[in-house]
Amino acid sequence: MTAKADRKRGSPAAAGAAAPNPTSDLNADTQRSWLRQMLLIRRFEEKAGEAYSLGKIGGFCHLYIGQEAVAVGTLAAMRGDDYITASYREHGHALARGMSARAAMAELFGKAAGCSHGKGGSMHLIDASLGFLGGHGIVGGHIPLTTGMAFAIKYREEDRVAVCYFGEAAVNNGAFHEALNMAALWKLPAIYICENNRYGMGTALERASAIYDISERALSYDMDREVVDGQDVLVVYQAMQRAVKRARENKHPTLLEIRTYRFMGHSMSDPIHGHYRTREEVEEHRKRDPILVWSEKLKADGIIDERGIKSLDADVISEVEDAYRFADAAADPEPGELWTDVYASGGTA
Amino acid sequence: MAVITYRDALNQAIREEMRLDPSVFLMGEEVGVYQGAYKVSRGLLDEFGPMRVVDTPITELGFAGVGVGAAMVGLRPIVEFMTWNFALLAIDQVVNTAAKMRYMSGGQISVPAVFRGPGGSALQLAAQHSQAFESWYAHIPGLKVVMPATPADAKGLLKSAIRDEDPVVFIEGEMLYNTKGEVPEGEYLTPIGVADVKRAGTDVTLICHSKTVSVALKAAEQLAADGIDAEVVDLRTIRPLDHETVLASVSKTHRAVVVEEGWSFAGVGAQVVDVIQREIFDELDSPVLRVTGADVPMPYNKHLEKASKADPPKVIAAVKRVMYLES
Numbered sequence: 312m313t314a315k316a317d318r319k320r321g322s323p324a325a326a327g328a329a330a331p332n333p334t335s336d337l338n339a340d341t342q343r344s345w346l347r348q349m350l351l352i353r354r355f356e357e358k359a360g361e362a363y364s365l366g367k368i369g370g371f372c373h374l375y376i377g378q379e380a381v382a383v384g385t386l387a388a389m390r391g392d393d394y395i396t397a398s399y400r401e402h403g404h405a406l407a408r409g410m411s412a413r414a415a416m417a418e419l420f421g422k423a424a425g426c427s428h429g430k431g432g433s434m435h436l437i438d439a440s441l442g443f444l445g446g447h448g449i450v451g452g453h454i455p456l457t458t459g460m461a462f463a464i465k466y467r468e469e470d471r472v473a474v475c476y477f478g479e480a481a482v483n484n485g486a487f488h489e490a491l492n493m494a495a496l497w498k499l500p501a502i503y504i505c506e507n508n509r510y511g512m513g514t515a516l517e518r519a520s521a522i523y524d525i526s527e528r529a530l531s532y533d534m535d536r537e538v539v540d541g542q543d544v545l546v547v548y549q550a551m552q553r554a555v556k557r558a559r560e561n562k563h564p565t566l567l568e569i570r571t572y573r574f575m576g577h578s579m580s581d582p583i584h585g586h587y588r589t590r591e592e593v594e595e596h597r598k599r600d601p602i603l604v605w606s607e608k609l610k611a612d613g614i615i616d617e618r619g620i621k622s623l624d625a626d627v628i629s630e631v632e633d634a635y636r637f638a639d640a641a642a643d644p645e646p647g648e649l650w651t652d653v654y655a656s657g658g659t660a
Numbered sequence: 661m662a663v664i665t666y667r668d669a670l671n672q673a674i675r676e677e678m679r680l681d682p683s684v685f686l687m688g689e690e691v692g693v694y695q696g697a698y699k700v701s702r703g704l705l706d707e708f709g710p711m712r713v714v715d716t717p718i719t720e721l722g723f724a725g726v727g728v729g730a731a732m733v734g735l736r737p738i739v740e741f742m743t744w745n746f747a748l749l750a751i752d753q754v755v756n757t758a759a760k761m762r763y764m765s766g767g768q769i770s771v772p773a774v775f776r777g778p779g780g781s782a783l784q785l786a787a788q789h790s791q792a793f794e795s796w797y798a799h800i801p802g803l804k805v806v807m808p809a810t811p812a813d814a815k816g817l818l819k820s821a822i823r824d825e826d827p828v829v830f831i832e833g834e835m836l837y838n839t840k841g842e843v844p845e846g847e848y849l850t851p852i853g854v855a856d857v858k859r860a861g862t863d864v865t866l867i868c869h870s871k872t873v874s875v876a877l878k879a880a881e882q883l884a885a886d887g888i889d890a891e892v893v894d895l896r897t898i899r900p901l902d903h904e905t906v907l908a909s910v911s912k913t914h915r916a917v918v919v920e921e922g923w924s925f926a927g928v929g930a931q932v933v934d935v936i937q938r939e940i941f942d943e944l945d946s947p948v949l950r951v952t953g954a955d956v957p958m959p960y961n962k963h964l965e966k967a968s969k970a971d972p973p974k975v976i977a978a979v980k981r982v983m984y985l986e987s
């Protein structure tokens with residue numbers, strides 16, 4: 312009991328941001344591109360929130376604001392032919408993977424021009440050509456899929472990796488354990504990325520999990536693990552590089568616990584701070600906004616200045632505005648589309 | 661033509677498809693070293709090795725998901741459930757992922773997986789091991805549900821299921837594995853979605869599937885002694901349901917009894933009755949009746965178990981009622 316009581320949840324700061332981090336192997340363009348990607352996700356999500364309030368987006372809509380460095384840093388360490396699955400909080404991953412803001416926004420609007428032709432929506436952004444295989448709505452349900460994709464990679468003797476993003480609440484779900492056990496048992500090239508944003512809806516980690524250090528779950532499966540500061544895109548990238556190397560070269564799976572924080576409510580129907588967390592807590596975490604952290608670092612390294620940041624921001628804002636106009640003007644799916652894509656033959660049964 | 665068991669017919673189907681297509685693999689509990697809980701996979705590990713005949717931990721949700729994930733990126737898994745009772749732990753993957761990926765992705769992703777294993781009751785296995793779940797899966801758009809009754813259909817339908825681009829729930833009869841019949845060697849495909857008239861008749865149609873095909877055939881034999889000529893339609897595929905064959909038969913006989921092993925509420929028979937009354941109401945000379953398993957969990961005691969099952973006397977009684985020979 313004492314061991315557990317002593318084991319406080321780590322703050323992102325405690326997770327490894329202390330030492331100065333050399334960026335020498337990264338060229339300046341790459342470093343600026345990460346800032347641009349994070350800004351794009353931020354502005355996209357803000358616009359999605361606005362569109363939701365106007366009734367242009369329906370259903371559930373889970374914003375990624377605050378967690379941008381996780382998607383951008385991890386995806387930067389991957390290859391174009393790797394396989395990706397994510398939860399319903401996946402707009403950021405889709406954009407960082409290279410899905411156009413137009414295709415993503417149009418999907419949120421339910422339009423035929425959306426990446427899933429309006430049949431998936433916010434929770435099911437999918438682009439098979441990008442290896443972006445969802446966008447899944449059942450907590451934990453997609454984790455075994457990634458194990459299966461990693462199995463297929465090994466079966467075909469390829470050197471891709473399969474990567475899965477899920478929240479910290481998913482680790483209490485049986486699918487997580489079953490999936491990780493098989494990946495470790497069979498030595499599969501899979502990377503399980505737990506985005507620990509501290510809450511599953513309104514339930515804090517400590518109210519749902521018997522241990523607070525999620526990465527320790529990997530010990531049960533003799534799997535490599537790391538705890539990563541999710542507010543620093545460079546730290547995320549470097550941890551992911553190590554995990555990718557283990558997976559690609561040695562077929563060793565990894566559990567990465569990336570500590571981050573969601574700045575918005577659980578979904579658009581949930582206020583930013585409700586009964587489960589205080590305004591002060593959110594404000595405290597906002598001080599380590601991943602965009603701010605990275606901007607400061609780039610400025611300190613002389614890679615960009617304030618004007619450069621403003622111009623990047625203006626650039627992504629116009630990209631997002633264009634996506635919004637595109638999605639708004641795009642056509643709904645034809646009524647007949649109701650009946651297509653149920654079976655390969657096209658018809659229903 | 662060789663006479664082989666239902667079990668060996670399934671084995672042949674898997675073996676032939678694995679030889680033809682390197683992307684086909686088999687996974688499940690005890691499928692490899694142990695040679696299959698019901699010996700369907702006998703000899704496959706030796707021929708294909710452990711990468712293609714994969715022994716899994718007892719982790720139904722997990723390995724069903726592994727199968728679906730592998731199928732999403734182009735493999736053709738045959739996921740064996742030791743029995744469909746245990747597949748309840750995996751139903752999220754079958755229903756929420758396998759059945760829906762094509763639709764949710766706007767047609768981008770196929771899940772060409774087969775989920776197979778024995779369903780229904782055996783003998784005195786009690787409530788948790790004796791259940792027929794076909795109506796659950798048949799309820800789901802995106803799934804196909806196939807249930808062969810004979811060795812030949814077992815082979816032909818399993819080969820078709822493995823080649824199908826959609827997820828197929830393939831429910832074998834636990835009590836049918838030892839039954840024997842003629843099975844064509846080599847390339848032999850039975851189309852999914854086509855019922856089969858297992859006995860031609862003129863007076864009444866018995867609609868059945870899987871294990872209840874033999875129940876209906878036995879009932880038909882005894883009815884013949886009473887001068888009643890029953891036609892037996894084996895659905896073979898529950899979804900897509902072959903309306904044409906069912907309606908043609910009932911249009912001819914004007915009377916029907918639907919026989920199934922499962923519970924009555926929202927069962928397969930309910931769907932069949934709906935189709936008949938909707939499409940050919942005017943052809944009917946009497947209401948369609950159903951014979952189902954008793955609406956209770958399966959008891960262990962063998963007399964109670966027997967009383968719970970759809971059997972020839974119950975079918976005969978129902979036939980006499982639709983013929984107004986008994987009330």
Ligand SMILES: Cc1ncc(C[n+]2csc(CCOP(=O)(O)OP(=O)(O)O)c2C)c(N)n1
Nearest residue numbers: 400448449450478479480481508510511512
């Ligand atoms: C199996 C399942 N149970 C419940 C839900 C409803 N639900 C959706 S998201 C969520 C919280 C998940 O939190 P977490 O995994 O930490 O991800 P986050 O939302 O923080 O990104 C819940 C309970 C669900 N979608 N699936």
Ligand SMILES: [Mg+2]
Nearest residue numbers: 478479510511
């Ligand atoms: Mg969370």
